[in-house]
Amino acid sequence: MRRGILTTIVACTTLVVTGCSAVATRDLASYKQDNAICYDRDTEPYTSVVDSHIHFRPFGGEAVPFEEVKQYFSKTGVLFANVYGIGQILPVDSDCTYYLNCPGTDALPSIKNDFINAANLVEFKSQGIQLTLSMTFPDLANPDGIVQTIELYDKEYPKMFRWLGEVNLIKQALLNNGHKAATKENIEQWTDFMRVLRERKIPINIHSDLGNDQEPTKYLELMEYVLELYPDNKIVWAHMGLSKELTKISAEDHIKIMQSFLDKSPNLMLDISWRVLYDNFFSKAKEKALYVTFFKKHSDRILPGTDFVASRDKTLKTYKDELEVVSRINQDLDDEAFRNIALGENYFRLLNMDYEAPQICQK
Numbered sequence: 018m019r020r021g022i023l024t025t026i027v028a029c030t031t032l033v034v035t036g037c038s039a040v041a042t043r044d045l046a047s048y049k050q051d052n053a054i055c056y057d058r059d060t061e062p063y064t065s066v067v068d069s070h071i072h073f074r075p076f077g078g079e080a081v082p083f084e085e086v087k088q089y090f091s092k093t094g095v096l097f098a099n100v101y102g103i104g105q106i107l108p109v110d111s112d113c114t115y116y117l118n119c120p121g122t123d124a125l126p127s128i129k130n131d132f133i134n135a136a137n138l139v140e141f142k143s144q145g146i147q148l149t150l151s152m153t154f155p156d157l158a159n160p161d162g163i164v165q166t167i168e169l170y171d172k173e174y175p176k177m178f179r180w181l182g183e184v185n186l187i188k189q190a191l192l193n194n195g196h197k198a199a200t201k202e203n204i205e206q207w208t209d210f211m212r213v214l215r216e217r218k219i220p221i222n223i224h225s226d227l228g229n230d231q232e233p234t235k236y237l238e239l240m241e242y243v244l245e246l247y248p249d250n251k252i253v254w255a256h257m258g259l260s261k262e263l264t265k266i267s268a269e270d271h272i273k274i275m276q277s278f279l280d281k282s283p284n285l286m287l288d289i290s291w292r293v294l295y296d297n298f299f300s301k302a303k304e305k306a307l308y309v310t311f312f313k314k315h316s317d318r319i320l321p322g323t324d325f326v327a328s329r330d331k332t333l334k335t336y337k338d339e340l341e342v343v344s345r346i347n348q349d350l351d352d353e354a355f356r357n358i359a360l361g362e363n364y365f366r367l368l369n370m371d372y373e374a375p376q377i378c379q380k
Protein backbone atom coordinates (compact mmCIF):
# COMPACT_ATOMS: atom_id res chain seq x y z
CA MET A 18 0.00 0.00 0.00
CA ARG A 19 2.81 2.39 0.90
CA ARG A 20 4.49 1.70 -2.38
CA GLY A 21 1.46 3.27 -4.11
CA ILE A 22 1.91 6.71 -2.60
CA LEU A 23 5.68 6.66 -2.91
CA THR A 24 5.41 5.89 -6.59
CA THR A 25 2.99 8.75 -6.98
CA ILE A 26 5.25 11.18 -5.19
CA VAL A 27 8.39 10.07 -7.03
CA ALA A 28 6.59 10.42 -10.32
CA CYS A 29 5.55 13.91 -9.37
CA THR A 30 8.95 14.85 -8.03
CA THR A 31 10.24 14.09 -11.49
CA LEU A 32 7.57 16.33 -12.85
CA VAL A 33 8.37 19.06 -10.33
CA VAL A 34 11.85 19.28 -11.81
CA THR A 35 10.32 19.91 -15.17
CA GLY A 36 7.72 22.31 -13.79
CA CYS A 37 4.89 20.18 -12.42
CA SER A 38 2.16 22.37 -10.99
CA ALA A 39 -0.23 19.73 -9.72
CA VAL A 40 0.67 16.84 -7.46
CA ALA A 41 -1.12 13.59 -8.17
CA THR A 42 -3.98 12.76 -5.81
CA ARG A 43 -2.91 11.04 -2.65
CA ASP A 44 -3.98 7.54 -1.72
CA LEU A 45 -5.05 6.04 1.62
CA ALA A 46 -1.49 4.97 2.40
CA SER A 47 -0.41 8.57 2.74
CA TYR A 48 -2.81 8.86 5.69
CA LYS A 49 -1.30 5.92 7.53
CA GLN A 50 0.24 6.80 10.85
CA ASP A 51 3.85 7.96 10.82
CA ASN A 52 3.79 8.66 7.13
CA ALA A 53 6.39 11.34 6.58
CA ILE A 54 5.26 12.88 3.31
CA CYS A 55 4.09 16.42 4.07
CA TYR A 56 1.09 18.09 2.44
CA ASP A 57 1.95 20.94 0.14
CA ARG A 58 -0.90 23.43 0.24
CA ASP A 59 0.52 25.31 -2.75
CA THR A 60 0.25 22.38 -5.11
CA GLU A 61 -2.23 19.97 -3.51
CA PRO A 62 -6.01 20.56 -3.43
CA TYR A 63 -7.80 22.68 -0.84
CA THR A 64 -10.87 20.45 -1.06
CA SER A 65 -11.46 18.26 2.00
CA VAL A 66 -10.37 14.61 1.89
CA VAL A 67 -13.22 13.76 4.28
CA ASP A 68 -16.91 13.89 3.50
CA SER A 69 -18.47 13.29 6.90
CA HIS A 70 -21.98 14.14 5.71
CA ILE A 71 -23.16 12.55 2.48
CA HIS A 72 -26.41 10.76 1.72
CA PHE A 73 -25.96 7.75 -0.53
CA ARG A 74 -29.74 7.45 -0.78
CA PRO A 75 -32.37 9.97 -1.93
CA PHE A 76 -35.68 10.93 -0.28
CA GLY A 77 -37.48 8.93 -2.97
CA GLY A 78 -37.13 7.92 -6.62
CA GLU A 79 -34.00 6.61 -8.29
CA ALA A 80 -30.62 6.78 -6.56
CA VAL A 81 -27.17 7.27 -8.03
CA PRO A 82 -25.72 3.72 -7.96
CA PHE A 83 -23.43 3.03 -4.99
CA GLU A 84 -20.46 2.33 -7.22
CA GLU A 85 -20.92 5.61 -9.03
CA VAL A 86 -20.85 7.60 -5.78
CA LYS A 87 -17.58 5.87 -4.94
CA GLN A 88 -16.19 7.00 -8.28
CA TYR A 89 -17.11 10.56 -7.38
CA PHE A 90 -14.77 10.21 -4.42
CA SER A 91 -11.87 8.79 -6.39
CA LYS A 92 -12.27 11.53 -8.98
CA THR A 93 -12.26 14.34 -6.41
CA GLY A 94 -9.64 13.15 -3.94
CA VAL A 95 -12.09 12.22 -1.17
CA LEU A 96 -10.67 9.22 0.70
CA PHE A 97 -12.91 9.05 3.78
CA ALA A 98 -16.68 9.28 3.88
CA ASN A 99 -19.68 8.44 5.99
CA VAL A 100 -22.35 6.40 4.26
CA TYR A 101 -25.63 8.01 5.29
CA GLY A 102 -29.02 6.71 4.28
CA ILE A 103 -31.46 9.49 4.90
CA GLY A 104 -33.56 10.45 7.89
CA GLN A 105 -36.69 11.04 5.88
CA ILE A 106 -37.96 8.75 3.15
CA LEU A 107 -41.03 9.20 0.97
CA PRO A 108 -43.62 6.40 0.71
CA VAL A 109 -42.82 3.69 -1.84
CA ASP A 110 -46.04 4.42 -3.74
CA SER A 111 -45.30 8.15 -4.07
CA ASP A 112 -44.02 9.74 -7.29
CA CYS A 113 -42.52 12.57 -5.28
CA THR A 114 -38.72 12.72 -5.10
CA TYR A 115 -38.26 15.83 -2.95
CA TYR A 116 -40.37 16.31 0.14
CA LEU A 117 -40.74 20.08 -0.28
CA ASN A 118 -42.54 19.46 -3.58
CA CYS A 119 -45.20 17.38 -1.89
CA PRO A 120 -46.45 18.89 1.37
CA GLY A 121 -48.88 16.54 3.04
CA THR A 122 -46.94 13.45 2.00
CA ASP A 123 -45.11 11.82 4.88
CA ALA A 124 -41.31 11.71 4.76
CA LEU A 125 -40.30 9.63 7.75
CA PRO A 126 -37.25 7.70 8.96
CA SER A 127 -36.95 4.09 7.83
CA ILE A 128 -34.54 1.15 7.91
CA LYS A 129 -34.76 0.65 4.14
CA ASN A 130 -31.88 2.84 3.06
CA ASP A 131 -29.55 1.65 5.81
CA PHE A 132 -30.03 -1.93 4.67
CA ILE A 133 -29.47 -1.04 1.03
CA ASN A 134 -26.24 0.76 1.96
CA ALA A 135 -25.07 -2.13 4.14
CA ALA A 136 -25.82 -4.66 1.38
CA ASN A 137 -23.92 -2.53 -1.15
CA LEU A 138 -20.98 -2.18 1.17
CA VAL A 139 -20.75 -5.96 1.52
CA GLU A 140 -21.25 -6.61 -2.18
CA PHE A 141 -18.85 -4.01 -3.54
CA LYS A 142 -15.49 -3.97 -1.87
CA SER A 143 -14.20 -0.49 -1.19
CA GLN A 144 -10.58 -0.50 -2.14
CA GLY A 145 -8.72 2.74 -1.72
CA ILE A 146 -11.59 4.46 0.12
CA GLN A 147 -12.48 4.27 3.81
CA LEU A 148 -16.25 4.23 4.23
CA THR A 149 -18.07 4.44 7.59
CA LEU A 150 -21.59 3.05 7.56
CA SER A 151 -24.28 4.97 9.43
CA MET A 152 -27.68 4.17 10.94
CA THR A 153 -30.21 6.75 9.84
CA PHE A 154 -33.42 4.97 10.86
CA PRO A 155 -34.11 6.44 14.34
CA ASP A 156 -37.14 8.68 14.72
CA LEU A 157 -36.09 10.85 17.64
CA ALA A 158 -39.69 11.77 18.43
CA ASN A 159 -40.56 8.07 18.74
CA PRO A 160 -37.56 6.52 20.45
CA ASP A 161 -39.32 3.30 21.46
CA GLY A 162 -37.71 0.33 19.77
CA ILE A 163 -34.50 2.04 18.60
CA VAL A 164 -32.34 -0.35 20.64
CA GLN A 165 -34.25 -3.35 19.29
CA THR A 166 -33.64 -2.15 15.74
CA ILE A 167 -29.94 -1.70 16.48
CA GLU A 168 -30.00 -5.34 17.62
CA LEU A 169 -31.56 -6.31 14.30
CA TYR A 170 -28.76 -4.45 12.51
CA ASP A 171 -26.25 -6.29 14.73
CA LYS A 172 -27.72 -9.58 13.66
CA GLU A 173 -27.81 -8.84 9.94
CA TYR A 174 -24.67 -6.71 9.62
CA PRO A 175 -22.57 -7.28 12.74
CA LYS A 176 -20.14 -4.51 13.68
CA MET A 177 -20.65 -2.69 10.41
CA PHE A 178 -22.53 0.40 11.60
CA ARG A 179 -20.06 2.80 13.25
CA TRP A 180 -22.03 6.07 13.08
CA LEU A 181 -25.58 7.23 13.70
CA GLY A 182 -27.28 10.03 11.77
CA GLU A 183 -28.03 12.34 10.34
CA VAL A 184 -31.19 12.15 12.45
CA ASN A 185 -33.70 14.96 12.85
CA LEU A 186 -34.38 16.47 16.25
CA ILE A 187 -36.17 19.41 14.68
CA LYS A 188 -36.08 20.11 10.96
CA GLN A 189 -38.55 22.86 10.24
CA ALA A 190 -38.50 22.26 6.46
CA LEU A 191 -40.00 18.82 7.10
CA LEU A 192 -42.90 19.86 9.30
CA ASN A 193 -45.37 19.63 6.39
CA ASN A 194 -44.30 16.06 5.72
CA GLY A 195 -45.29 14.36 8.96
CA HIS A 196 -42.09 15.21 10.86
CA LYS A 197 -42.60 16.13 14.49
CA ALA A 198 -39.96 17.78 16.61
CA ALA A 199 -38.83 15.63 19.49
CA THR A 200 -40.09 16.98 22.80
CA LYS A 201 -38.11 17.21 26.02
CA GLU A 202 -39.99 14.14 27.18
CA ASN A 203 -38.87 12.28 24.04
CA ILE A 204 -35.28 13.35 24.65
CA GLU A 205 -35.49 11.85 28.12
CA GLN A 206 -36.56 8.59 26.48
CA TRP A 207 -33.32 8.34 24.49
CA THR A 208 -31.43 6.94 27.49
CA ASP A 209 -31.14 3.35 26.25
CA PHE A 210 -29.93 3.98 22.73
CA MET A 211 -27.63 6.79 23.81
CA ARG A 212 -26.05 4.33 26.26
CA VAL A 213 -25.47 1.84 23.43
CA LEU A 214 -23.79 4.59 21.40
CA ARG A 215 -21.54 5.52 24.32
CA GLU A 216 -20.55 1.91 24.93
CA ARG A 217 -19.64 1.51 21.28
CA LYS A 218 -18.08 5.00 20.98
CA ILE A 219 -20.42 5.73 18.06
CA PRO A 220 -20.93 9.42 17.20
CA ILE A 221 -24.43 10.73 16.51
CA ASN A 222 -25.04 13.48 13.96
CA ILE A 223 -28.13 15.46 14.89
CA HIS A 224 -29.93 17.87 12.59
CA SER A 225 -31.45 20.44 14.91
CA ASP A 226 -32.46 23.80 13.49
CA LEU A 227 -31.44 26.61 15.79
CA GLY A 228 -34.57 28.49 14.78
CA ASN A 229 -35.86 30.45 11.80
CA ASP A 230 -35.60 33.99 10.49
CA GLN A 231 -38.57 35.12 12.56
CA GLU A 232 -37.31 33.48 15.76
CA PRO A 233 -33.61 32.67 15.36
CA THR A 234 -33.32 30.70 18.60
CA LYS A 235 -36.79 29.16 18.62
CA TYR A 236 -35.50 25.58 18.96
CA LEU A 237 -32.24 26.21 20.78
CA GLU A 238 -33.48 24.71 24.04
CA LEU A 239 -33.93 21.29 22.47
CA MET A 240 -30.26 20.86 21.59
CA GLU A 241 -29.37 22.40 24.92
CA TYR A 242 -31.40 19.73 26.66
CA VAL A 243 -29.81 16.91 24.65
CA LEU A 244 -26.34 18.11 25.61
CA GLU A 245 -27.35 18.52 29.21
CA LEU A 246 -28.75 14.98 29.45
CA TYR A 247 -26.07 13.24 27.38
CA PRO A 248 -22.78 15.05 28.04
CA ASP A 249 -20.69 11.92 27.46
CA ASN A 250 -22.03 11.10 24.01
CA LYS A 251 -20.10 12.13 20.93
CA ILE A 252 -22.63 14.53 19.43
CA VAL A 253 -22.18 16.25 16.08
CA TRP A 254 -24.46 19.22 15.35
CA ALA A 255 -25.38 19.20 11.66
CA HIS A 256 -24.85 22.51 9.82
CA MET A 257 -24.22 24.31 13.13
CA GLY A 258 -28.03 24.60 13.37
CA LEU A 259 -28.28 26.74 10.23
CA SER A 260 -30.71 26.06 7.38
CA LYS A 261 -32.54 27.66 4.48
CA GLU A 262 -35.07 28.86 7.06
CA LEU A 263 -32.36 30.61 9.11
CA THR A 264 -30.18 32.76 6.88
CA LYS A 265 -30.62 36.18 8.43
CA ILE A 266 -29.08 35.63 11.84
CA SER A 267 -25.90 37.69 12.17
CA ALA A 268 -22.64 35.78 12.09
CA GLU A 269 -21.67 37.43 15.38
CA ASP A 270 -24.80 36.20 17.15
CA HIS A 271 -24.56 32.75 15.64
CA ILE A 272 -20.90 32.34 16.52
CA LYS A 273 -21.56 33.54 20.05
CA ILE A 274 -24.17 30.81 20.50
CA MET A 275 -21.94 28.12 19.00
CA GLN A 276 -19.07 29.29 21.18
CA SER A 277 -21.14 28.90 24.34
CA PHE A 278 -22.24 25.40 23.29
CA LEU A 279 -18.65 24.34 22.61
CA ASP A 280 -17.56 25.74 25.97
CA LYS A 281 -20.31 23.94 27.87
CA SER A 282 -20.10 20.62 26.02
CA PRO A 283 -16.57 19.30 25.48
CA ASN A 284 -17.80 16.31 23.45
CA LEU A 285 -19.76 18.38 20.97
CA MET A 286 -18.49 18.74 17.40
CA LEU A 287 -19.84 21.10 14.73
CA ASP A 288 -20.63 19.86 11.24
CA ILE A 289 -20.13 22.66 8.68
CA SER A 290 -21.53 20.73 5.71
CA TRP A 291 -24.06 21.98 3.15
CA ARG A 292 -23.60 24.68 0.54
CA VAL A 293 -26.41 26.69 2.15
CA LEU A 294 -23.80 27.74 4.73
CA TYR A 295 -21.49 28.96 1.99
CA ASP A 296 -24.23 30.71 0.03
CA ASN A 297 -25.56 32.63 3.01
CA PHE A 298 -22.51 33.12 5.22
CA PHE A 299 -19.06 31.99 4.08
CA SER A 300 -19.38 33.66 0.67
CA LYS A 301 -19.62 37.10 2.28
CA ALA A 302 -16.31 38.71 3.21
CA LYS A 303 -17.19 39.98 6.67
CA GLU A 304 -19.02 36.82 7.72
CA LYS A 305 -16.31 34.62 6.28
CA ALA A 306 -13.63 36.41 8.29
CA LEU A 307 -15.59 35.84 11.51
CA TYR A 308 -16.15 32.16 10.82
CA VAL A 309 -12.52 31.61 9.82
CA THR A 310 -11.40 33.10 13.14
CA PHE A 311 -13.90 30.90 14.97
CA PHE A 312 -12.84 27.75 13.10
CA LYS A 313 -9.17 28.45 13.76
CA LYS A 314 -9.87 28.91 17.44
CA HIS A 315 -11.80 25.63 17.65
CA SER A 316 -10.18 23.77 14.83
CA ASP A 317 -10.35 20.46 16.70
CA ARG A 318 -14.17 20.66 16.94
CA ILE A 319 -15.15 21.00 13.27
CA LEU A 320 -16.12 18.37 10.66
CA PRO A 321 -16.47 19.00 6.92
CA GLY A 322 -19.00 17.51 4.51
CA THR A 323 -21.02 18.16 1.37
CA ASP A 324 -24.55 17.07 2.39
CA PHE A 325 -24.80 15.73 -1.16
CA VAL A 326 -27.99 13.69 -1.70
CA ALA A 327 -27.53 10.93 -4.27
CA SER A 328 -30.73 11.30 -6.29
CA ARG A 329 -30.43 10.31 -9.94
CA ASP A 330 -30.71 13.85 -11.27
CA LYS A 331 -27.18 14.41 -9.89
CA THR A 332 -23.88 13.65 -11.61
CA LEU A 333 -20.16 13.74 -10.90
CA LYS A 334 -20.26 17.41 -11.80
CA THR A 335 -22.85 18.11 -9.09
CA TYR A 336 -20.74 16.37 -6.45
CA LYS A 337 -17.54 18.02 -7.61
CA ASP A 338 -19.15 21.46 -7.54
CA GLU A 339 -20.65 20.94 -4.08
CA LEU A 340 -17.35 19.67 -2.68
CA GLU A 341 -15.50 22.64 -4.16
CA VAL A 342 -18.00 25.18 -2.82
CA VAL A 343 -18.12 23.78 0.73
CA SER A 344 -14.30 23.55 0.73
CA ARG A 345 -13.60 27.14 -0.30
CA ILE A 346 -13.35 28.24 3.30
CA ASN A 347 -10.47 25.77 3.79
CA GLN A 348 -8.24 28.13 1.81
CA ASP A 349 -8.39 30.70 4.60
CA LEU A 350 -7.59 28.30 7.43
CA ASP A 351 -4.16 28.25 9.02
CA ASP A 352 -2.13 25.06 8.70
CA GLU A 353 -3.27 23.55 11.97
CA ALA A 354 -6.96 24.10 11.23
CA PHE A 355 -6.55 22.89 7.65
CA ARG A 356 -4.95 19.68 8.87
CA ASN A 357 -7.59 19.14 11.57
CA ILE A 358 -10.60 19.86 9.38
CA ALA A 359 -9.82 19.38 5.69
CA LEU A 360 -7.20 16.65 6.03
CA GLY A 361 -9.33 14.63 8.41
CA GLU A 362 -7.46 14.69 11.73
CA ASN A 363 -10.66 15.46 13.67
CA TYR A 364 -12.56 12.73 11.88
CA PHE A 365 -9.86 10.14 12.57
CA ARG A 366 -9.72 11.08 16.23
CA LEU A 367 -13.50 11.01 16.62
CA LEU A 368 -13.67 7.50 15.17
CA ASN A 369 -10.42 6.23 16.74
CA MET A 370 -9.18 5.43 13.28
CA ASP A 371 -5.76 4.14 12.48
CA TYR A 372 -5.08 7.14 10.21
CA GLU A 373 -3.25 10.38 10.66
CA ALA A 374 -3.40 13.55 8.61
CA PRO A 375 -0.07 14.47 7.05
CA GLN A 376 1.81 17.44 8.44
CA ILE A 377 1.74 20.59 6.31
CA CYS A 378 4.97 21.28 4.42
CA GLN A 379 6.88 24.25 5.83
CA LYS A 380 8.42 26.71 3.45
Ligand SMILES: [Zn+2]
Nearest residue numbers: 070072183324
Ligand atom coordinates in the same frame (compact mmCIF):
# COMPACT_ATOMS: atom_id res chain seq x y z
ZN1 LIG B 1 -27.95 15.93 5.42
